[in-house]
Amino acid sequence: MSLLDRTVVFTTALRQAGVPVSSAETVDAVRALGAVGLLDRDALRAGFAATMCKRPTYRAIFDTLFDLYFPSWIGDGLSVDGFPITEDDVSGTPEDSRSPGNAADGEHDLELLRQVLRRQLLDVLLRGDDEELRRLARDAVTGFGSSPAAPGKLSWFAYRVLRALSPDTLVANLLSAMLGEQETGGLAERVARQTIAERIRSFEEMVATEVRRRLAEERGVDAVAKTAVKPLVDQVDFLRASQRDLVEMRRRVHPLARRLATRLTARRRLGRSGRLDFRRTVRSSLATGGVPLETHHRPHKPHKPELVVLCDVSGSVASFAHFTLLLTHALREQFSRVRAFAFIDTTDEITRFLRGSDLGDMMARIAAGADLVWFDGHSDYGHAFDVFADRYPDAVGPKTSLLVLGDARNNYRATAAPVFGKLCAQARHTYWLNPEPRTYWGSGDSATHAYADLVDEMVECRNVEQLQAFIERILPSG
Known part of the structure; x- marks a missing residue:
């Protein structure tokens, strides 16, 4: 395959992974290839990224696929200095471990290799040499990352390498070497710990990259590319989001809330002056002789947007609830008329918990202080709606937009549809964001059929991308 063909295949893989690359940008990438050449791989990566990555969020996918389609090495690459290892290469090896009667020769050699690589890893992490760290990751994968899969085939695993070298167990030695005679517990230690964590994380990423490269050589680049790329954070399902995904989503919440506030404010300001x-x-x-050349309007009295959020925080939608509480917190900072309510099998107002900027503390205070469990702690939408209507009769009015967040999984309990219907009739608008795929609605204990016709719209909202599309769609008519 020529370099031109490989570049075209690379751009196709980017598109399949959700990174938009136009034909013109593909042409620009080929021009960049001709301008920077192949001798400097980092310059080639930078040139391709400049022509293909429109947003910073695309960079992780780009780097993963670039390493697959433009690998830095073929095969094993370099080997450990002096390999095969001899017993003289390892200092401090216990006498019993050197005895042939204690273990097979292969296991003994692997233990010697492990000790050598750990010693080198300690030295490279201390120096912070990225090139040496990358070489060490390659050698570690060669030594510990493979496992027989089929005749003549190998499978490669990053966890085998990390389990063998255990870089996290080197933190104490690295701290001691970095700090020297300085006192522990101060700013110097915090900086050293952060530096060590970043270098260990870089090593783990290098190991993962090397494992993907080996797998691509065994199975084919296109096959590995389909599974190696994580979806964009905008496309991660709320119900499957990991803690790291939620951290990344948190960065998207506040810009989203600000855009919502800005557009609503602009629409009120640019609207007609009144009747x-x-x-x-x-x-x-x-x-002018009775000819109305100029019309006059009454002073416009824009109402402040009132938002009431009713959020299911049960275990089945825990990740979605985490994100929606973050969104509610961000909206609370943008508007003064936001009331938030949470429920599991009963409802409590949680607006008081949304003050402050410590989101982790907010979650803990809601879990400890909110009255959300009435009977058995399983979702009960019917009882939750009954309590909401009875305890907070003034929460929803003609100027209120009611936003319900939950999967409508009701454990086959009463739905209280008439009560919820009255709430929807009182509100200016009612929208329900459901984190489940639309194909699941109405299956099993899903009560979507009882609520969907009562709200203005029940929306499939499985990720940030769908949430953004929903906001963009409702704002013009809000």
């Missing part, structure tokens, strides 16, 4: 003032219009037309 036609017929008397003033007729009076001013007397100066």
Whole structure:
């Protein structure tokens, strides 16, 4: 395959992974290839990224696929200095471990290799040499990352390498070497710990990259590319989001809330001044012979947007609830008229917990202080709606937009649909964001059929991308 063909295949893989790359940008990438050449791989990576990555969020996918389609090495690459290892290469090896009677020769050699690589890893992490760290990751994968899969085939695993070298167990030695005679517990230690954590994380990423490269050589680049790339954070399902995904989503929440606030404010400010003032219009037309050349309007009295959020925080939608509480917190900072309520099998107002900027503390305070369990702690939408309507009768009014967040999984309990219908009738708008795929609605204990016709719209909202699309769609008519 020529370099031109490989570049085209690479751009196709980017598109399949969700990174938009146009034909013009593909042409620009080929021009970049001709401009920077192949001798400097980092320059080639930078040139391709400059032509293909429109947003910073695309960079992780780009780097993963670039390493697959433009690998830095073929095969094993370099080997450990002096390999095969001899017993003289390892200092401090216990006498019993060197005895042939204690273990097979292969296991003994692997233990010697492990000790050598750990010693080298300690030295490289201390120096922070990225090139040496990358070489060490390659050698570690060669030594510990493979496992027989089929005749003549190998499978490669990053966890085998990390389990053998255990870089996290080197933190104490690294701290001691970095700090020297300095006192522990101060700023110097915090900086050293952060530096060590970043270098260990870089090593783990290098190991993962090397494992993907080996797998691509065994199975084919296209096959590995389909599974190696994680979805964009905008496309991660709330119900399957990991803790790291939620951290990344948190960065998207506040810009989303600010855009919502800005567009609502602009729409109110740029709207018409108010209803036609017929008397003033007729009076001013007397100066033009009764021809109303200029219309007059009554002063516009824009209402402050009122938002009521009713959020299911049961275990089945824990990740979705985490994200929606973050969104509610961000909206609380943008508007003064936001009330938030959470429920499991009963409802409590949690607006008081949304003050402050410590989101982790907010979650803990809601879990400890909110009255959300009435009977058995399983979702009960019917009882939750009954309690909400009875305990907070003034929460929903004609100026209120009601936003319900939950999967409508009701454990086959009463739905209280008439009560919820009255709430929807009182509100200006009612929207329900459901984190389950639409194909699951109405299956099993899902009560979507009882609620969908009562709200203005029940929306499939499985990820940030769908949430953004929903906001963009409802704002013009809000």
